Amino acid sequence: MRLERAVAAAPPVRDFYFTPSRTSALGLEGVNRELKRRGISCRSFNFPRLNPRGSSIPLPDEYSYLKPFIVEGERGPLSFFTGRKIFGPPFHDAAGKIAEENPDIIFLSLFAWTYADDVLELAKHLRKRLGYSVPIILGGAGASVLPRYFIQRELFDLVMTGETETSLRDLLDHLDKDLPLENFQEKNELTDEPAPLFSFTRDSKGNQFLTLALSRGCPKMCRFCSNFLTQGRRFRLVDLPSLEKEWEQIPYDKGKPIHINLEDDNLLYHKEYFRDFLSQCKTRFPAATFSADNGLDYTLLDEEFTAYLIGRGFRDFSFSLGSADPAVLKEEKRPADPEKLERLLGYLERKGIPVTTFFIAGLPGDTAESVLRTLLYLHELPTRSGISLFYPVPGLPRFEDPALFLSKPPALCSGSSAYPWSGSLSTEELVTAFRLSRFSNFLKSTAAGDEEKQLRDIILETGTLQTFVGKNKNITPLPDLNREMCEHFIKEISIGS
Numbered sequence: 001m002r003l004e005r006a007v008a009a010a011p012p013v014r015d016f017y018f019t020p021s022r023t024s025a026l027g028l029e030g031v032n033r034e035l036k037r038r039g040i041s042c043r044s045f046n047f048p049r050l051n052p053r054g055s056s057i058p059l060p061d062e063y064s065y066l067k068p069f070i071v072e073g074e075r076g077p078l079s080f081f082t083g084r085k086i087f088g089p090p091f092h093d094a095a096g097k098i099a100e101e102n103p104d105i106i107f108l109s110l111f112a113w114t115y116a117d118d119v120l121e122l123a124k125h126l127r128k129r130l131g132y133s134v135p136i137i138l139g140g141a142g143a144s145v146l147p148r149y150f151i152q153r154e155l156f157d158l159v160m161t162g163e164t165e166t167s168l169r170d171l172l173d174h175l176d177k178d179l180p181l182e183n184f185q186e187k188n189e190l191t192d193e194p195a196p197l198f199s200f201t202r203d204s205k206g207n208q209f210l211t212l213a214l215s216r217g218c219p220k221m222c223r224f225c226s227n228f229l230t231q232g233r234r235f236r237l238v239d240l241p242s243l244e245k246e247w248e249q250i251p252y253d254k255g256k257p258i259h260i261n262l263e264d265d266n267l268l269y270h271k272e273y274f275r276d277f278l279s280q281c282k283t284r285f286p287a288a289t290f291s292a293d294n295g296l297d298y299t300l301l302d303e304e305f306t307a308y309l310i311g312r313g314f315r316d317f318s319f320s321l322g323s324a325d326p327a328v329l330k331e332e333k334r335p336a337d338p339e340k341l342e343r344l345l346g347y348l349e350r351k352g353i354p355v356t357t358f359f360i361a362g363l364p365g366d367t368a369e370s371v372l373r374t375l376l377y378l379h380e381l382p383t384r385s386g387i388s389l390f391y392p393v394p395g396l397p398r399f400e401d402p403a404l405f406l407s408k409p410p411a412l413c414s415g416s417s418a419y420p421w422s423g424s425l426s427t428e429e430l431v432t433a434f435r436l437s438r439f440s441n442f443l444k445s446t447a448a449g450d451e452e453k454q455l456r457d458i459i460l461e462t463g464t465l466q467t468f469v470g471k472n473k474n475i476t477p478l479p480d481l482n483r484e485m486c487e488h489f490i491k492e493i494s495i496g497s
Helices: 020-024 026-038 063-067 089-098 115-131 164-176 226-233 238-249 265-283 305-311 324-331 337-352 368-379 402-406 427-444 450-462 484-496
Strands: 007-009 013-015 043-044 056-058 084-085 105-109 136-139 197-202 210-214 258-262 289-291 319-321 355-361 384-389 465-471 475-477
Touching: 007 089, 020 043, 020 197, 026 043, 026 105, 026 164, 026 197, 026 402, 043 089, 056 402, 089 115, 105 115, 115 136, 197 427, 226 238, 238 265, 265 305, 305 337, 319 324, 319 337, 337 355, 355 368, 368 384, 368 427, 368 484, 384 427, 427 450, 427 484, 450 465, 450 475, 450 484
Parallel strands: 007 043, 007 105, 105 136, 210 258, 258 289, 319 355, 355 384
Antiparallel strands: 013 084, 056 084, 197 210, 465 475
8 A cells, every 4th residue: 555645633622621731742743753754745633733722512411410510601710610612623624624635544643531532523524524445543542541442433444552653663564565454463562762752833922832752651550640551661761862863853943942841750760861851952952941741750859950950941840749648649559758848849949939739639549538638738838739630541450341431431531520430539529629729729829919819818708619700700609519628628728827
């Protein structure tokens, strides 16, 4: 099968929110570069990036349990999610854009299981337009965790699992030999020398952003993380000279600053490699600033290396905590060192560097009390509280049975769904914890105006969470929250102040 024209695309997605970092589509960029390296003309569509603010769509039936917690017209510092959106064009328009390219083959990239039905919807529209004459290949972490879900729909000619790097090369070699696609046998091997994955973008103001992944696999055994399902446990690093060659393709404007976000959360295992990478960056991008939005493992940091990172251009930090409850952390096989965390936060406060410390609410073994302890613990420290609501993907420990996911919409496997997957917390308790985390950050904010100060005073006086609603910012009590959690949190912080 001779390939001359290909399309690689990330589907539009439906969610309550979609942050800019999620539009990096590193896997898609890797596919695009490999195809072009082979001399195959490839048009790439990162559809969520075409409509990053999203367009409102009706709340589907599977989210009916969330209706009591959604406040129409809500805005402001305590907000939960206000409605479902589609990020990207309508699916039929996306399919039309792909069809207009008259491709010989189509590659669809699914980076998260929660958007499984979105890639299926795009594939349905592609089949309506193109029939089955054009092969459609699906890959990505979201497809790898439960390929049966996609295969049984008979929309795809091939579902590639695991790391696409080696599989894609093998597939293209197979097609170059004019062998039938249905005879391709995926080896699904992990590459010893992973290729750098990166995405370069500019925003409407011309600001430059580079999102980058330097590693594959993770040796940590945290039971809530799905990284190993696609990339395995063996930790592998990108060859830095190879990265330097790839960067020659970036249309970087040297006259403007660039911000580099690292998708890796485990580079601290190899500090010398991290140093070499940052030195290489400073040579090519002298004015670069850095972040690691997935969260650095604070247990592997000390003040000396933190100072080095600041000197190299880290302007803020994200730390991953998991939980402040020792029993929950032991169950999740997550290391903890509260004293080190407190020292680092104190050091960064003295340096004037902002920090967000992330934790997960709703882990197996969690209780309303344990989550409150974590919230109160972080409230007393010089850090913003970053709450993530627990959700599984197929194959995660305790969630290995595919039947569980074949009977529920994949969209429920996201933090924004606040679905009680583990049974440890109810949706009411999860949403309450989310809003209390936002309330904690609100109290620490120094940018509050008169309206925000009024909102704060009313909450503290009444002991009930309230929010702004509408353009006039009417202050309204929040319905259907866990009253005991709210009262306990507000009482404790009032005593502490």
